[in-house]
Each structure stands twice: as C-alpha cells, then as structure tokens.
Amino acid sequence: MTTAETAEKPTTHSVRAQRKAKARISEGKRQERKLGWLLCAPAAFVMLAVTAYPILYSVWLSFQRFDLKFPDQREFIGLGNYWTVLSNDYWWTAFGITMLITVVTVAVELVLGMALAWIMFRTLVGRGLVRTAALIPYGIVTVVAAFSWRFAWTPETGYLAGVFGEGAPLTERASSLAIIMLAEIWKTTPFMALLLMAGLALVPDDLLKAASMDGATGWQRFTKVMLPVMKPAILVALLFRTLDAFRVFDNIYVLTAGANNTSSVSMLAYNNLIRGLNLGIGSTMSVLIFIAVAIIAFIFVKLFGTAAPGSEEGGRR
Amino acid sequence: MAERSRGPGRRRRFAALATVALLAPGVAACGGDDGGVPVINVYYSTEQSFQKLVDDCNQQAQGRYRMVYQVLPRAADEQRVQMVRRLAAEDDGMDVLGLDVTWTAEFASAKWIREWTGAAKDEASRGTLQQPLESATYEGKLFAAPKNTNTQLLWYRSDLVPNPPKTWDEMIQMSQDLKSQGKPYEIDTMGAQYEGLVVLYNNMVASAGGKILNDDGNKVEFDQGAVDALGTLQKFASSGVTNPSFTNTQEDAARLQFQGGSGAFQLNYPFVWPALQEGAPDLKDKVKWARYPGIDAGTPSKVTIGGFNLAVSTYSKHPEEAFEAALCLRSPEHQLFSAVNDGVPPTVESVYDDPQMDEAYPFKDDILAQLKDGSNRPVTPAYQNLSTVLSATLSPPADIRPEQDAEQLRGSIQDALESKGVLP
Numbered sequence: 001m002t003t004a005e006t007a008e009k010p011t012t013h014s015v016r017a018q019r020k021a022k023a024r025i026s027e028g029k030r031q032e033r034k035l036g037w038l039l040c041a042p043a044a045f046v047m048l049a050v051t052a053y054p055i056l057y058s059v060w061l062s063f064q065r066f067d068l069k070f071p072d073q074r075e076f077i078g079l080g081n082y083w084t085v086l087s088n089d090y091w092w093t094a095f096g097i098t099m100l101i102t103v104v105t106v107a108v109e110l111v112l113g114m115a116l117a118w119i120m121f122r123t124l125v126g127r128g129l130v131r132t133a134a135l136i137p138y139g140i141v142t143v144v145a146a147f148s149w150r151f152a153w154t155p156e157t158g159y160l161a162g163v164f165g166e167g168a169p170l171t172e173r174a175s176s177l178a179i180i181m182l183a184e185i186w187k188t189t190p191f192m193a194l195l196l197m198a199g200l201a202l203v204p205d206d207l208l209k210a211a212s213m214d215g216a217t218g219w220q221r222f223t224k225v226m227l228p229v230m231k232p233a234i235l236v237a238l239l240f241r242t243l244d245a246f247r248v249f250d251n252i253y254v255l256t257a258g259a260n261n262t263s264s265v266s267m268l269a270y271n272n273l274i275r276g277l278n279l280g281i282g283s284t285m286s287v288l289i290f291i292a293v294a295i296i297a298f299i300f301v302k303l304f305g306t307a308a309p310g311s312e313e314g315g316r317r
Numbered sequence: 318m319a320e321r322s323r324g325p326g327r328r329r330r331f332a333a334l335a336t337v338a339l340l341a342p343g344v345a346a347c348g349g350d351d352g353g354v355p356v357i358n359v360y361y362s363t364e365q366s367f368q369k370l371v372d373d374c375n376q377q378a379q380g381r382y383r384m385v386y387q388v389l390p391r392a393a394d395e396q397r398v399q400m401v402r403r404l405a406a407e408d409d410g411m412d413v414l415g416l417d418v419t420w421t422a423e424f425a426s427a428k429w430i431r432e433w434t435g436a437a438k439d440e441a442s443r444g445t446l447q448q449p450l451e452s453a454t455y456e457g458k459l460f461a462a463p464k465n466t467n468t469q470l471l472w473y474r475s476d477l478v479p480n481p482p483k484t485w486d487e488m489i490q491m492s493q494d495l496k497s498q499g500k501p502y503e504i505d506t507m508g509a510q511y512e513g514l515v516v517l518y519n520n521m522v523a524s525a526g527g528k529i530l531n532d533d534g535n536k537v538e539f540d541q542g543a544v545d546a547l548g549t550l551q552k553f554a555s556s557g558v559t560n561p562s563f564t565n566t567q568e569d570a571a572r573l574q575f576q577g578g579s580g581a582f583q584l585n586y587p588f589v590w591p592a593l594q595e596g597a598p599d600l601k602d603k604v605k606w607a608r609y610p611g612i613d614a615g616t617p618s619k620v621t622i623g624g625f626n627l628a629v630s631t632y633s634k635h636p637e638e639a640f641e642a643a644l645c646l647r648s649p650e651h652q653l654f655s656a657v658n659d660g661v662p663p664t665v666e667s668v669y670d671d672p673q674m675d676e677a678y679p680f681k682d683d684i685l686a687q688l689k690d691g692s693n694r695p696v697t698p699a700y701q702n703l704s705t706v707l708s709a710t711l712s713p714p715a716d717i718r719p720e721q722d723a724e725q726l727r728g729s730i731q732d733a734l735e736s737k738g739v740l741p
Contacts, residue, residue, distance in 0.1 A: 067736040068405050069427050069698045088739040090709075155562055156573065171564040171713070259510035259565070259712055263741065274398055276702055276740045277405075277427075 055290065061283035068277035081284040090268060091285070097177070098264040102245040105184045109241060110234070112185065113192030120193060121200045138190040146254035149183045153255075173260040180262065183251045188244070192237055199233025200226070239300040243293055265289050355635040357384045357642045361415035362396055362625070366658040374645035382638035384413075393417055393512060397701070404429040409632040412639040413646070416461060416626050418452035418693070419512075419700045422534070425455040426698035430628040433459040437640045444649070448691045449664040453626045455696065461626035464647040465661035468620050468687045469506075469520070470606045470680060472575065472583040472590075477501065481607035485521070485549050488582060488610050492558040495581050505574040506584035508554065508563040510712035515694070515704045516621045517584075518711055521546035523619035523692035524611040529707075529730070534697035537730045539723060547711075547719040549612065554714035564713045576600065584609065586623070587680065588660050606680045608687060619692040624664070662688070702733035702740055709741035 062081055066074045085091050116134055123130045137145070152158040153169050161169060169175040203226050211221050227234070249266040256262045258271070269289060273282025361367055371386045378384075389396040400414055404424070416424060424430045433441055441462035442450055449463035471488075473481050477500055482488035488504060495502035507513030522529060527542015553559070560566060560574045568585060575583035576597045583589065594601050611618035627643040629636055645651070652663035657677040662684050663669065674681050695703060706729045710722055732738030 068401070069423050070736060071427060084737065085739055090739050090741045154565070156570075156577065166561060168562040168565055171562060257510070258741070268739070268741070271705065272740045274402070275394065276705065276736070277401060278702075278736050278740070281736075281739060 058283040058286050061279050062287045064280050066279040068279065077280075081280045082288075085281060085284050085288065090263070091265070093261055094263045094265045094268045097262060098246060098248065098266075100177070101181055101184065101248055101264065102242060105181050105188070105245050106238060106241050108181075108185050109189050109192045110238065112189045113196050113237070116189060116193035117196035117200055121197050134193060135190045137187050138194075140187075142187060142250040143254055145187060146183060146251045149179065149251075150255050153179055170256060171260065173262060176256045176260055176262050180248075180251050180255055183255065184245065184248060187251075188241065192241055195237035195240065196230070196233060199230035199237070202233060203229045235300060235304055239297065242296055242300070246293055246296060247289065265292075354380055355382045355638050357382045357412045357633075357635060357639050358387055358410055359384050359413040359415070359642065359646070360387045360389050360400060360411050361413075362389045362393075363391055364655070364659050364661070366655065369658075370646050370651050370654065373651070374642060377645060378638075378642070382635065382642055384642050387411075389415065401429075404630065404632070407632050409630075409634050411630045412633040412635060413643045414628045414630055415464070416628050418449070418463075418466075418622065418624050418626060419704070421453050421461050421626055421628070422455045422696050423698045423700060424628060425458075425460040429631055430460050431631055431633075431636060431640075433462065433629075433640070437462075437644060440644055441647070444665045444667055446664055446666055446688055448622045448688060448693055449624060449626075452622060452624070452693050452696070455698075461628040462643055462647050463664035464625045464627050465652065465655060466664045466688060467586055467623035467662055468684060468691060469516075469584050469586055469609055470683060470687070471609050472585065472604055472606050474501065474581050474600075474603050475605040476603045477581045481605070482582075482610050484612060484614050485553060485610050487614075489553060489556050489558055492581060493556065496558065501579050501581050502558060503560050503574065503580040504553070504558050504582040504584070505560055505566070505571045505580040506563075507566055507568055507571055508559065508712075508714060509565050509567050510708045511567065512704055512708065513567055514708045514711050514714070516623070518546060518550055518707065519621045519692065519694055520609060520618065521549050521612065523621070524616070525549070525613075526616070530695040530697060530703075530734075534695055535734060537727050537734065539727050539730070544719050544723045545612070547717050547722055550711065550714050551717035551719065554717075564715075587662065587678070587684065590680070591660055606683060608683055617690060618687075619690060620687050622688065622691040622693055624661070697734060699734045699736055702736060703730055705740045706730055706733045706738075 063076060063078055064074060065077045065080070120127075120131050120134055150170065152160040155161040155168050164175075169179060207225055207229070208221055211225050216224065247266050248264050249270070252258060252262060252264055252267050253270075258267050263271070265285065266289065269282055269285035272278050272285060276282065359371065368386055371384045375382075375384055389399060396415075397417070397420060400411065400416075403411060404427070414424075414430065416430075421430075425432075438459050441453075441459065445463055446466065449466045450459075453459060453461040453463050471481060477495055478491060482491055492502045492504050507517060519529070522543050525542040525545050527544075527546055528538045528540050529543055530536065531538045554563065560571075560579065562570065562574070566574070568588075571583060571585050572589045572592060574580055575585075575589070576593060578597075578600070590606075593604060609618045609620045627647055629639045629643060633639045647664070649663075649665045649668050652665055653668050653671055653673060655661050656663050656668065657673055660677070662678075662681075666685070668674070669678075669681050669685050678684070694700065697703060707726070710726055710729070711717065729738055733740070
C-alpha cells in the first residue's frame with residue numbers, strides 16, 4: 001500500500017497534484033517499480049503454473065469424449081459434454097440443492113455471525129477466552145467434525161438421533177439437508193463473525209454516541225449507523241462465504257455421500273471425474289462450477305460494489 | 318527451546334525437517350531396493366493376517382523377490398480410487414493389486430493390468446471354482462487370480478424361527494408375524510446407497526432368473542425378472558420389517574443391528590459369525606444359518622459372488638516376480654490359512670475338504686453350495702457407472718415404482734455402459 005492510499009480523503013486539489021507527480025516520475029521511482037515487477041514475477045509465474053494451466057487444461061478436456069476406461073475412444077466433440085450435462089436431471093437437482101444450501105447457510109451465518117461478532121467485540125471480561133471458544137468450530141477439520149455429526153445423528157451410536165422421535169434422520173432427504181446445513185453453519189459462523197468483527201472495528205464510537213445524543217434507538221443506531229459503515233466488510237464476508245458455500249463438498253461426502261438426492265454440484269463432479277473416470281463430463285462440470293462461481297463474484301463486485309479487502313473504501317463504486 | 322526464534326540455525330533445521338517430511342512417504346511407499354532383490358509392492362485392503370502370508374511367501378522366495386504389503390483404505394470405493402488414480406498416471410510403484418471382483422473388466426479394458434498366460438494361468442485356474450474364475454476373466458482372457466470369494470448367507474434366530482424361510486415372501490411374512498407378537502422381528506441387511514444395495518438387488522434379479530445386461534455385457538437387457546425384482550425389493554423395504562436405519566446401513570451396521578437383538582433375520586457375509594461369538598455370547602447358540610432366500614419356493618436362490626482377485630500392474634518393473642508372488646499369496650495352503658484366520662472363503666474347491674475348515678467354517682457346505690450355484694454381477698468395464706446409476710435409482714428402496722423405474726433404468730444403464738450420461 002502506498003502512502004497516497006492511507007492518507008485522509010483526497011481533495012480535488014491533492015488529486016491534481018498527484019496526477020502531476022505521476023507524469024514526471026523520477027528515475028529512482030522507475031527503478032523501484034521495475035524491481036517491484038521483478039520481485040512479483042516468480043509469484044505470478046507460480047500462480048499461472050498452478051492455476052491457469054489446470055483451468056485451461058480442464059476446459060480443453062471438457063471438449064472431449066475422454067473416459068479412462070475406454071482409452072481408445074478419445075475424441076474431440078466440441079460442446080457435446082455441455083449439452084449432456086445441462087440437459088441432465090441429476091445436474092439440475094444438484095444445482096438446486098447447492099443453491100438452497102448456499103442461500104440458507106449464508107443467510108443464517110450472517111445473522112448468527114453478526115451476533116457472535118458483537119459478543120466477541122463487546123466482551124469486557126475474558127475477551128481472549130470468548131474469542132478462542134467461538135473460533136473452535138472453525139479450527140476443527142471439516143471431515144472430522146462431519147464424522148462426529150454423522151455418528152451423533154445415527155441411531156445406536158448417537159445422542160442426537162432420538163431428539164426428534166424415532167427413525168434415522170440421515171436416511172431422509174429433508175432431515176439430511178437440514179443436518180448438512182446445520183453442520184455447515186456450525187462450522188463457518190465463526191469465520192463470518194471474524195470478518196464482521198473487523199467491520200465492527202470500523203464503526204467510530206463518536207458516531208454512535210452522536211446518534212444516541214440525537215435520540216436514535218438501539219435498533220436505529222444499528223441499521224442507520226453501523227450497517228452503512230460496515231457495508232464493505234459485510235459484502236466481503238458474504239462474497240467469501242457464498243463462494244465457499246457454493247463449493248460445499250466435505251460435509252455432504254461424509255454425512256450422506258449424496259444419498260437421497262442430497263448431492264451438491266461438487267459432489268456430482270467428483271463422482272463423474274474421480275469415481276466414474278469420465279474426464280470429459282467431469283471436467284465439463286468443473287468448468288460449469290467455475291463459471292457459476294465467477295458469476296457470483298461478478299454480481300457481488302459489480303452490482304453490490306464489493307471491494308477487494310485491503311483496497312480503499314468504496315474504491316470500485 | 319533455548320534457540321532464538323529467528324536464528325539461521327532454526328531456519329535450516331526447519332528446511333531439513335520439511336525435506337524429510339516431503340520425502341518420507343515416498344521412501345516408505347517404494348520400500349527401497351536392497352541388494353538387487355526386486356521389491357514387489359502388494360496393494361491389498363485390510364486383512365488381519367495378510368502380513369503373515371507376505372512373510373511366508375518372502376521366505377519361500379529365497380531371495381528371488383521381497384514382497385512389501387501396502388495397506389489400502391478400508392472402503393472399497395477408496396481402494397479403487399487410489400489404485401485408479403495412480404495407474405492412470407502410469408505409476409510403476411505398484412506391482413500386485415488386490416481387486417474387488419467387479420473391477421477386473423474395467424482395469425483390463427483400460428490396459429492397466431497384464432493378461433495371465435502359460436504356466437501362471439494354469440496354476441491360477443487349477444481347481445478354482447468356476448464363478449470366481451469367471452469374475453477374473455474379461456473377453457475370454459484371464460486377467461487376475463482369484464484370491465478369495467464371498468457370499469451372503471441367511472442368519473436367523475432359531476429360538477424365534479423354527480424353520481428358515483425359503484423365499485423373500487415367506488421371510489417377510491414370518492417377520493410381520495413376529496412383529497405382531499411383540500418379538501424381535503427385523504430383517505437386517507444392507508440398504509444404503511452403495512454397492513451393497515446393488516448386491517441385494519442382483520440377488521433378487523438372479524434368483525428370479527432375470528438379467529440386467531446381455532451376456533456380452535455391452536447392451537442393457539432388463540427383462541421381466543429384473544422388473545419383478547424391483548417389486549420384491551420395494552415390497553421388502555415398505556413392509557415395516559427393516560431396521561429404521563435400513564437406507565443408511567452397510568455391512569458392519571447390519572451386523573450390529575442383529576447383534577443388538579432387534580433382528581430375527583440377517584442377510585450378511587460370514588464375517589458376522591466370529592464377531593457374534595465374541596460380541597454376543599447370549600445369542601451365539603440361538604443363531605443358525607441357511608441358504609439365502611429366493612423368489613420362487615421351487616427354485617433355489619442364486620446369490621451374488623464377492624471376493625478379491627490378484628492382478629499384476631502393466632507398469633510393474635518386475636512382472637515375472639509379481640506373478641510368482643501373486644500365485645504364492647493365493648496358493649491353496651495360504652487360502653486355508655486366510656479362511657481359518659480371517660474368515661474369507663477360499664476359491665480353490667479342495668480347500669473346503671480340509672478338516673481345519675470344519676471348526677472355523679461350520680457353514681462351509683452351505684457356502685460351497687451357494688458358490689457353485691452363484692451369480693456374478695454383470696461383467697463390463699463400465700461396472701462402476703452401472704453400479705452408481707443402479708444404486709441411485711434403487712435408493713430409497715421403499716420408493717421404487719417398478720414399471721417407471723425400469724423404463725428409466727433401461728436408458729440410464731445404456732448411457733452408463735457407453736460412458737455417455739451423467740453419473741448421479
């Protein structure tokens with residue numbers, strides 16, 4: 001970050017001055033910039049090698065009929081795989097399930113996360129203990145947590161299975177989905193709270209005091225003062241969680257393995273790619289998931305004006 | 318520690334540690350070549366006494382090879398995924414592979430395993446039961462040596478059920494009668510959405526004389542027998558005779574349900590017998606076994622054959638020694654040892670006559686009878702696809718609509734065979 005960014009709000013005058021300064025950039029500055037690029041180059045190169053190449057390769061695979069079981073039948077079929085996937089019921093069922101899980105979990109996490117952030121922020125005694133305790137679920141490996149949820153909800157081994165009467169909750173669609181979402185929410189609410197707590201720190205105390213002097217109620221202070229100031233932090237938290245939630249895999253894999261139509265799109269891609277060995281169809285699904293995630297990010301950034309964390313406030317509006 | 322936190326010494330030590338951590342799994346996996354003796358890596362699932370077989374074979378080999386046992390994960394899917402991933406990358410660190418009987422066609426078609434010919438082939442097929450041998454054969458060529466086989470029996474509570482049922486209808490009726498009398502009534506078996514459900518369905522199809530695929534395994538057939546079996550499965554699942562967890566139950570869970578005392582019947586593999594002796598002493602004298610129930614009273618059931626075959630990887634650097642090692646692991650003496658110690662049924666018929674089998678395998682005659690009259694699952698390279706599609710459509714079994722589901726399956730199975738459709 002340069003000093004210009006961290007300085008107080010630029011006036012029109014200082015902006016003009018900056019522009020002038022840019023025009024006649026000194027020799028030393030130019031050298032510095034060159035060094036900067038050189039220092040970035042290795043990292044950029046590694047990024048290209050480990051992200052760009054696999055992405056392009058899966059796009060290339062998605063245009064082919066390519067099944068490892070039938071190595072002799074490999075051929076280029078253009079958009080054929082896309083037609084197969086997009087006209088398939090399993091795909092759209094999984095897509096619906098994924099959207100449902102994404103929307104419900106992110107919404108619940110936002111509310112709970114806000115409350116948790118508030119508690120963590122306002123605690124006076126034992127602050128470290130409260131914060132640590134709140135973060136424990138996020139620190140547990142997802143698969144381990146998912147297994148303990150599975151045992152807890154299985155009759156014979158679990159203490160939760162009998163809570164809602166007889167039967168095995170993980171053997172029915174609605175209750176399985178509810179348990180998957182519960183596990184997701186339990187796991188990632190602390191992450192949401194952490195991001196929101198950073199937003200809470202942005203709210204100046206003076207502003208709140210001034211508002212209460214003007215007679216604002218607690219709820220008004222929350223909606224009229226805190227939320228607008230926190231908006232960038234909230235949007236970033238929502239963006240991160242939405243992208244994450246859309247790729248939900250571990251919990252489903254352990255809890256139901258997709259039984260009773262509870263597969264997410266990632267689960268479906270895994271089944272086709274890794275278990276089915278169908279590189280063509282599997283890569284097509286991966287590319288479609290990639291596109292869906294890109295669209296979500298686009299909506300957040302362009303429509304809601306989410307700024308990348310670290311950049312100046314409202315920089316992209 | 319006394320060191321300063323950012324000293325160069327610490328950093329160097331960290332680098333060294335990281336290097337060791339990165340290299341260690343590789344070293345362990347390769348086993349290392351000592352003194353020119355070829356190392357044969359055997360990838361096999363967890364079997365308690367398998368290491369003893371390996372040690373014994375190494376001794377017999379007298380330095381011609383040294384086998385190292387690499388344990389695969391417990392779940393069948395994970396075993397397959399690990400091997401497939403490495404074979405697709407032409408990994409030469411795997412020599413002998415323990416394959417579930419349903420994978421042979423897939424691995425052979427993908428050219429990942431070697432054909433058995435000549436003397437090795439003769440030895441692998443000598444005295445071997447017909448059905449297990451067929452499971453190791455693809456397009457008329459032998460691609461693996463059957464190591465052990467398996468089949469499910471009907472286990473029942475003789476204190477509740479004086480005569481074991483011969484058919485599914487009979488068993489469901491008995492169970493409902495027991496239920497109305499307030500006695501343990503459950504029929505415990507595997508109903509989760511996985512291979513076990515496909516096996517349950519295949520038992521019903523084969524017993525009804527039906528067919529899922531044609532004999533060449535490249536076209537869907539799905540005849541009346543297969544449709545009727547859908548009806549039987551649906552009836553079984555919706556008659557109120559299963560455990561509440563039926564649609565999430567795998568082998569071990571079924572065993573526990575029965576051992577817990579709520580079941581009157583259990584359909585499961587023979588591993589439940591030794592476990593029952595240890596885990597439920599009060600039940601062990603009450604439990605008896607019989608042939609798996611069929612569909613018609615007059616026709617004996619035809620039950621699915623399970624088990625493991627040993628194959629040699631195409632990318633093995635020591636194929637000759639690998640074939641020899643595989644043959645040693647499945648020699649009649651070793652099959653007897655595994656049967657007595659690990660409870661896995663042998664594939665060589667003469668082993669059943671050994672007196673040692675009487676004690677460990679009191680049910681050996683029933684097993685042998687079922688094996689000789691058993692049914693293999695459809696042989697096709699796309700078996701995994703077929704199984705995935707089938708188990709997804711069959712689950713949950715209570716919701717099966719025989720006619721509609723049959724129509725849908727005819728399409729999706731054909732797609733799966735040609736690897737065209739999307740797997741659920």
